[in-house]
Amino acid sequence: MGTISFARGIPAPECLPVEDLADCARVALERDGRTILSYGPSSGYAPLRDWLAARHDVDPARIFLTNGSLQGFVFLAQRLAPGKRVLVERPTYDRPLKILKELGADVVALACDEEGLDPDALERELRAGPAPAFLYVIPTFQNPSGRTLSEERRRRIVELAREHDLLVLEDDPYGLVRFEGEALPSLLELSGGETTYSSSFSKTIAPGLRVGWFVFPEALAREIEAAATATYITPVLLGQATVHEFVSRGRFEPNLERVRGLIGMRRDAMLAALDRELPGVRITRPDGGYFLWAELDGVGAGELLLRAEAAGVTFVKGTDFGGDPGSLRLAYSFVSPDEIADGVARLAAAIPVTA
Numbered sequence: 001m002g003t004i005s006f007a008r009g010i011p012a013p014e015c016l017p018v019e020d021l022a023d024c025a026r027v028a029l030e031r032d033g034r035t036i037l038s039y040g041p042s043s044g045y046a047p048l049r050d051w052l053a054a055r056h057d058v059d060p061a062r063i064f065l066t067n068g069s070l071q072g073f074v075f076l077a078q079r080l081a082p083g084k085r086v087l088v089e090r091p092t093y094d095r096p097l098k099i100l101k102e103l104g105a106d107v108v109a110l111a112c113d114e115e116g117l118d119p120d121a122l123e124r125e126l127r128a129g130p131a132p133a134f135l136y137v138i139p140t141f142q143n144p145s146g147r148t149l150s151e152e153r154r155r156r157i158v159e160l161a162r163e164h165d166l167l168v169l170e171d172d173p174y175g176l177v178r179f180e181g182e183a184l185p186s187l188l189e190l191s192g193g194e195t196t197y198s199s200s201f202s203k204t205i206a207p208g209l210r211v212g213w214f215v216f217p218e219a220l221a222r223e224i225e226a227a228a229t230a231t232y233i234t235p236v237l238l239g240q241a242t243v244h245e246f247v248s249r250g251r252f253e254p255n256l257e258r259v260r261g262l263i264g265m266r267r268d269a270m271l272a273a274l275d276r277e278l279p280g281v282r283i284t285r286p287d288g289g290y291f292l293w294a295e296l297d298g299v300g301a302g303e304l305l306l307r308a309e310a311a312g313v314t315f316v317k318g319t320d321f322g323g324d325p326g327s328l329r330l331a332y333s334f335v336s337p338d339e340i341a342d343g344v345a346r347l348a349a350a351i352p353v354t355a
């Protein structure tokens with residue numbers, strides 16, 4: 001067996017509904033090819049925007065489709081972040097961190113614990129001023145920690161945002177990939193539609209389609225539209241129309257059930273292997289999503305990564321996400337349950353005995 005990757009936060013190949021999507025793309029082209037194959041609105045394919053607007057119970061003018069949700073994050077950050085304070089969770093998804101730093105934002109990482117972002121830390125930062133451009137938060141099955149923000153904290157964060165006129169960006173690509181437990185209300189729902197929300201079909205259908213979406217306040221949607229037009233004129237309508245055909249046929253829910261099963265059994269395999277091989281290590285036990293977070297005492301994840309790679313297993317060290325030196329992100333989404341068992345055994349063997 002080659003190197004086993006716990007680094008790749010991507011779906012296992014069998015999650016991808018290849019044949020269904022091939023048929024959806026063909027039918028979408030046959031039905032609406034003259035629209036899909038031309039330039040169109042920079043906010044994306046109207047029928048899919050309408051479908052999403054109905055799901056979120058918002059005006060379609062607030063729905064903005066991008067080539068993957070990360071592209072939308074770039075538009076938002078370019079517009080709001082340069083020279084400003086931006087609040088994030090510690091740890092948080094590494095790509096936004098890099099984007100914000102490259103744009104010259106003053107990134108302030110707020111403390112998190114098992115229940116997610118600490119609202120007291122947020123309140124202290126809001127009182128300390130100056131007013132931040134926005135708060136970026138991943139409340140459900142967070143990347144990288146797998147943690148979920150509790151309902152009480154969600155309510156408090158929404159209240160604080162209202163009180164301080166804070167723009168909140170809730171990034172939610174993993175919320176529907178739930179294996180067990182009840183879904184919590186989103187910040188968007190709790191705020192009565194006031195907060196900004198992003199998600200993506202990357203984890204629920206296929207990342208290669210590059211279809212992400214935002215629910216913006218209307219004024220911001222118009223500003224972002226200008227940025228999108230200047231960047232690519234029109235996003236890739238074929239991917240969006242393919243998704244629209246997929247959801248219109250009623251394939252979304254059954255596919256999601258299948259994906260939940262496939263990823264959920266990988267989560268189970270990883271928890272079982274960690275309990276067996278590394279019983280003393282602190283780990284999160286997510287009810288969904290792609291990742292869990294491990295914290296080691298007395299060993300740096302950078303050094304461990306070198307040893308692990310030599311032993312044929314890889315992961316991402318927590319410091320890449322702003323985490324502590326002994327933390328690591330383990331993605332269980334990509335490799336098979338057997339590879340997970342082997343990979344965790346290799347990882348355990350790579351940990352120096354003093355740790």
Ligand SMILES: Cc1ncc(COP(=O)(O)O)c(C=O)c1O
Pocket residue numbers: 009067068069070071093138143171173199200201202207211212
């Ligand atoms: C928290 C989070 N947000 C956004 C993205 C980007 O998703 P997309 O494929 O829609 O650009 C990812 C991808 O891994 C992610 O983990």
